[in-house]
Amino acid sequence: GKAASNGKAVAPETAPPRPATIMLDWTINSDHGGLYTAIQRGYFARNHIAAAPKVPSSSTSQIQLVAAGQANFGISYETDLLAARAQHIPVRSVMCIMQHPLNTVMALKSSGITRPRQLAGKTIGMAGSPSDIPIVSAVMRHDGASIKEARMVNVGYNLLPALLSRRVDAVVGVYWTWEAIQARMKGYPVNVMRVERWGVPNYCELVLVASERTIRAQPIFVREVVQSLQQGYADAAAHPLAAWTALHRADAALSRPLVLRSLELLGPVETDATTVGYQDPRQWEAYAAWLWANHMISRPVAADVAYTNQFLQPHVR
Amino acid sequence: MKGIEAREISRTFRVDGHALPVLCGVSVAAPPGGFVAVLGPSGSGKSTLLSIMAGLDRPDAGRVVVDGRDVTGRLGLAGYMPQRDLLLPWRRTLDNVALGPELSGMSRADARRLAASHFPRFGLAGFERAYPRTLSGGMRQRAALLRTFLSEREILLLDEPLGALDAMTRMDLQSWLLDVWEEMRKTIVLVTHDVDEAIYLADRIYLLSSRPARVSAVLDVDLRRPRPYDEIVTSTRFLSLKREILGLLGHRPVVTT
Amino acid sequence: MKGIEAREISRTFRVDGHALPVLCGVSVAAPPGGFVAVLGPSGSGKSTLLSIMAGLDRPDAGRVVVDGRDVTGRLGLAGYMPQRDLLLPWRRTLDNVALGPELSGMSRADARRLAASHFPRFGLAGFERAYPRTLSGGMRQRAALLRTFLSEREILLLDEPLGALDAMTRMDLQSWLLDVWEEMRKTIVLVTHDVDEAIYLADRIYLLSSRPARVSAVLDVDLRRPRPYDEIVTSTRFLSLKREILGLLGHRPVVTT
């Protein structure tokens, strides 16, 4: 204020950094290791950007907030993004954060269930999201059984308590990089059936979403944010401990053993591509078709308009 | 000064689905500066009549006239003292009494000062800051009377204002009422069930019949004023009036002579 | 039959932080089947005394004795009629009156029948199903009196039971009260502010001084029973008693002769 009123030009270095609001998909957790690493290592600051992560009110509101321009970016799910595209909501994925599904079907080791067909005759707990039933259906069909042989019950957000207390025999809607670790840490070994290995097409569990308007109007800004994140996630994959430190600074309530173990598991998932953040056209096409075939989206979606690789820096590993 | 008149008032209530005619063409007139008493059996409709004159209830037929203008249903023209004392439970006694002048536009401080100045005469000294529920029945009634009186209206409608008082306190306040009336020339309509009180205070007495009430007699009290209590109540005219009224009310003539 | 006695009762209230002595060693005794009246200035402590005798309030000193037993603070021994009528707003008039016998253990149907049978005499016929708020002041009081009377206690404590009634209705209920008392020999303590009423009804009259109340005089009413109204109130003994009481209450002797 003072400098300006004196009529002097404001030097670019003293201007406040440009804010980039990023709606998270959930409370701060290991999935955001790369984001906080990028913040802590100054990758955003280098571009004169101040990243401002925000926690959402519900797991779907971030896409709407991004579309409405209330947030610049959002971390969301490929599934939700394609559902939003089916409603013609003008948002795109600009980066794939997790190259594989994290959502999984999980049973206690003691139950002896190691593969989907053993779910026949069992009770399966779900959280009530629309993908639960198609996923179980797909993995059971792939293994030669039918979902009709299992009993699906909605247990809300109480998947793990329901499983560990044996109210249900298996659950769907948990992450093998989070709840599976928690179960093991509580002394309950679990069997994880990763869905992409049992007939569900591979997809990006988490993506970075921007609105088409932002992409059109501020491509450089988007590039700088995306590339800061690429670097951050590459670092997090390589140095889980550093990522833990960054996360812990952001949220003191995080538990070290759980988050650290999760970061270790997530590293390979984040970097399993030619460059961090890459979105594979064939896989997107296949997943969009699978969603439509399973009635999870209201219209068929052309996958190529749902994402863009144009902002990625190549060869970040 | 203003006079007040009720002209040919009729009022019917519904009780448990049946029509209950209460007032049947009742006319009562208090000339400016006049003191009128209304006597009648319990349940005949005296309170109903007074609340209609106060503008709180509307007659089914008839009009209320003040100074020649139809004011049926108009409120705030007359100071009205209801039969129940109706003190505000959340105001201390002094503030309850001060409500009268306050609602007539006086500042709260002045109203309180004015009210406080009357407390000793009304036997309420020391109870300024007491809540109404701690007062005795008679004290509550006195506070309500004082509140109405201090509302500074030219017309006062009083519904059994002294009914809960013992003989002594009652005589005392009767004299007080006469004093202030003579001094300030208010127009007063008094509902009472005490024949002596009516004769002692009023210029004119309306007798109501039992329900449905009609005016069964109007008597002019031709006793001189001022009226020293002792002389008046022993005068032959007083006694003959009393006998007449009790007779009209259906009482056998047993008045002490 | 039971008598009731208040022995050396003292009671002090706190009003606005100050101590207010109200009763100061007051003793009142009603022998079995006796009819006792309590007279005193407004605010002296009559209601306080009666509620202590009913067991609703505790004296700071003194005892209430029934049939020689200390019953201070015991409830339900006597039928008590408070000064405010206190009808239950959610019960119709008949049900309000029936509450008396009901609480004495009668079935609801019987209680209603019993209550209904007294309605005509009390001038309440036709109002059985009316809610209390639609009754006139005097009608409410009559309903409350009937409720207390029908509670079928041997001892009745009545706090100004006829205060809101006109002369006619009042005389009528006074005679009724005497009739039932003579017939059923109840023990009655009556608080009143009407000297005539006290003399006409009671065997013995207690006069209270103004606050703090002490018993300033006890008078035995040596009039014969039964007491036909017309004869009694014209008798010289009645008049001399009245003069004596008014004198004791501080009134100048202006009784009509």
Added chain:
Amino acid sequence: MKPWTRYLPSAALLVIAGLAWQWIVTARHIPSFILPGPVDIAQTAWRLRSLLLTNALPTTEIAVLGFLVALAAGVLLAIAIHLSRVVELALYPLIIASQAIPVLALAPIMLLVLGFTIGPKLIIVALICFFPITVNTVDGLRAVDPDLIRMMRSLGAHRLTILREAELPGALPYLFSGAKVAVTFSVIGALYSEYVGSTEGLGYLMTQLQNQFETGALFGAMALLTAIGVALFAAVTLAERLLIPWHRDERAALYTNRKGYR
């Protein structure tokens, strides 16, 4: 006022608000996935009417049943608190505490204890809405004119007779204030209860619709929900009128002398 004119102001306001809403949405080109206009909502709701109505039924059922449980529990608790000082001191703080815990946080425990029955759902609804009833009833029982109670005591009334004949009727207006609040909350309670083990009902449907970005239908479901809430409130108000006849008409012609107004 004639019955139909009673609803004019409400309807007028609704229409005006609707028009303004539609105008803003149209004029400012707000995309329907963010805020659909009323026309949009109405169309979608009409298209999905059978889906909406099918799911409204179980939600209403749970709401009403849960409210009844809450009513019984709330009044009984209030009576216990009123009658016994010890109960009051022991229980009241715990009852208050129960309201500061998000019910959904308790869901896992209820699930563990009661399994996938209707039990946990009713408990969730009842937990969400019994509190206003209890607080109001306690305050109502205490607000009864103490002189009335003295009168009953002097006539030898038993403690429970006083409760039944004086305190409970006197507390009814308070109780109904609480019940009106409670019944409105019961709708939201029913919604929450469906997050715990349901595959039907408006709450379940809303999650699904939200996940699929069916914003128009989502708003339609919310409109239906509010309609249910208003209807239940009106039902309790009607019950209040029928159960407190002595209260009725008391206020008639209080601010006017024209008979029949209000």
Added chain:
Amino acid sequence: MKPWTRYLPSAALLVIAGLAWQWIVTARHIPSFILPGPVDIAQTAWRLRSLLLTNALPTTEIAVLGFLVALAAGVLLAIAIHLSRVVELALYPLIIASQAIPVLALAPIMLLVLGFTIGPKLIIVALICFFPITVNTVDGLRAVDPDLIRMMRSLGAHRLTILREAELPGALPYLFSGAKVAVTFSVIGALYSEYVGSTEGLGYLMTQLQNQFETGALFGAMALLTAIGVALFAAVTLAERLLIPWHRDERAALYTNRKGYR
């Protein structure tokens, strides 16, 4: 009763319940991540005390501020509804409707309109807790003895004077019933408000703890939350006592004749 003995029954019940709880958990080998025993909870809470207390502060702040907003809004709405039949008919149904919509469903819209300020949080809390105040105050304003109002009218009182001197004081007991309910809800409202773009406060902490399956700490946070709720309720009860002095002592010695009891 002496002041300290007042809390004996409550404390005794707490201790008994705690012992029973601990016994069940130990005897039936319930794993602590499902239902931790009180000892567990206490230990965890003590270990995390600074984390808990740091996060309790913003939550309490939002709860209190939101409650005050709700109090003002609730009373003003009630007065408007009471004074004007048209406002009543137009607004009351909408107010009721506002309670049947889950506030969290409105959160995105509020964020869209107001952004990440304190505004949406206060609105969420106020929306959750103004309703009991409004309903109770409306009912309270209507419950004032009509004869008192007639008396005031006959003395020529202005409509607003009647409101100020008769109706509002008469409605206070009702208003406070509503306020007690509201302040209890404000705590949960504050919790919910933290789901909207917050990274501090007990609500955020609880989500995070639940997410990490830190059940012991989660229960610790809930215990803290309930303590805040009970404290706020007690504060409003105290305000009630101070603001309704004519009500106080009315009930003293009502069921007993021993002076000084209660």
